[in-house]
Amino acid sequence: MTISKIATRNKMTASLNMDKIFAETADPKNISFGMGLPDKTIFPDQALKTSFMNTFNNQGPDIFQYHSTQGPVALRNKIVSLVKKYYHIDVNGSNIILTQGGQQAIDIVGRTFLNKNDHIVVEGPTYMGALEAFDGYEPIYHEVNVEHDGMDMTVLEQILSETPNIKFVYTIPDFQNPTGATMSLAKRKTLIQLAEKYDFYIVEDSPYRYLRYSGQEEPSLADLDTNGRVILISSFSKILSPALRTGWLIANDELTSIFLSVKAALDVQPSHINLMAIDDFLEHHNIDRHIAKINTLYREKCLAMCDNLDKYLPEKATYIRPEGGFFVWVTLPESFDTTNLLLDSILQDANVVYVPSELQYASRSIKNKFRLNFTNSSYEQIETGIKKLSEALEAVLQLS
Numbered sequence: 001m002t003i004s005k006i007a008t009r010n011k012m013t014a015s016l017n018m019d020k021i022f023a024e025t026a027d028p029k030n031i032s033f034g035m036g037l038p039d040k041t042i043f044p045d046q047a048l049k050t051s052f053m054n055t056f057n058n059q060g061p062d063i064f065q066y067h068s069t070q071g072p073v074a075l076r077n078k079i080v081s082l083v084k085k086y087y088h089i090d091v092n093g094s095n096i097i098l099t100q101g102g103q104q105a106i107d108i109v110g111r112t113f114l115n116k117n118d119h120i121v122v123e124g125p126t127y128m129g130a131l132e133a134f135d136g137y138e139p140i141y142h143e144v145n146v147e148h149d150g151m152d153m154t155v156l157e158q159i160l161s162e163t164p165n166i167k168f169v170y171t172i173p174d175f176q177n178p179t180g181a182t183m184s185l186a187k188r189k190t191l192i193q194l195a196e197k198y199d200f201y202i203v204e205d206s207p208y209r210y211l212r213y214s215g216q217e218e219p220s221l222a223d224l225d226t227n228g229r230v231i232l233i234s235s236f237s238k239i240l241s242p243a244l245r246t247g248w249l250i251a252n253d254e255l256t257s258i259f260l261s262v263k264a265a266l267d268v269q270p271s272h273i274n275l276m277a278i279d280d281f282l283e284h285h286n287i288d289r290h291i292a293k294i295n296t297l298y299r300e301k302c303l304a305m306c307d308n309l310d311k312y313l314p315e316k317a318t319y320i321r322p323e324g325g326f327f328v329w330v331t332l333p334e335s336f337d338t339t340n341l342l343l344d345s346i347l348q349d350a351n352v353v354y355v356p357s358e359l360q361y362a363s364r365s366i367k368n369k370f371r372l373n374f375t376n377s378s379y380e381q382i383e384t385g386i387k388k389l390s391e392a393l394e395a396v397l398q399l400s
């Protein structure tokens, strides 16, 4: 009886075995390359604890009061400096809105722009959490395949020329989740030009830009934008701690005021306690040094995963070597369905969890790929897990 009452938009992802797969990632008998978790040993836990204590000691009862929807000016001004360094953009603190992680920022964008059956473009594959957020507004998705250097711009232009009123293009240009691909400079420029030509917004979702292990940085889309078309989303989740649930939205003046009223309707304000503790942390610690430390650790882990994939992965499987971020993307021959494979054999034979590609495409049409996370496992788990996974894959690939 209950299910028949549920809005159809909430049933969209129910058939994908997502809950089962995520339950397996938490089972200690498995090695999980599934969730995109940071390595908890790198969290500055003692310093954060001190910052929370400072916040309670210095702010008095005011810390427990209601505060602004946008978030404290002091922290927004520190984010101004952060994005100047990492995105090379000059923004005003009044154009920044603090959100409950990047996830809420994505939801705010969906809620602001989308009527049912509105058209949007997403990358194929893309971040599952963004699809879940957008699904709630029942858009019509147009999916553009991601190549080693970002979205296929020919396909994008084809879609734009055939579809009037695309509201926005959602992209993760740096170390994309899940492929790890980074958009080339030429494609970034093309995307900005297309936004002008066909009149759409670009949602630049960018939680991984700080985490580069090799290669050359490209300008952010927000940096290339001259016309207020880029909405930039980022977060402290990957560079400080995801438990702080703190991300932000940066947009032009007009959008900022609309986003603020949408945000107020959602949750009135972000957690002032968390924001003031982050502000204290940034006041007393050098975030760039901390980011450099994270890069050193993850560079090694990324290398360890890629070296083991080079050593063990069957020849019929390929992967993209990322220059940063959290993920490696593996492709099997087209006839394979990595959801069934995981549930039917990989879990039993290898005790390894990955995220099947089906969940990461709006179209749910591509099934022969999967995502591996390398930041959360130990070096031993990376070596053992990739070896066992490769052996299990070898066995099924030989049968094909």
Ligand SMILES: Cc1ncc(COP(=O)(O)O)c(C=O)c1O
Residues within 6 Å of the ligand: 036, 100, 101, 102, 103, 104, 127, 129, 172, 177, 205, 206, 207, 234, 235, 236, 237, 242, 246, 247
């Ligand atoms: C591309 C992308 N965007 C947004 C998020 C949301 O992160 P958070 O809400 O923790 O900031 C994630 C998390 O993994 C992500 O990969």
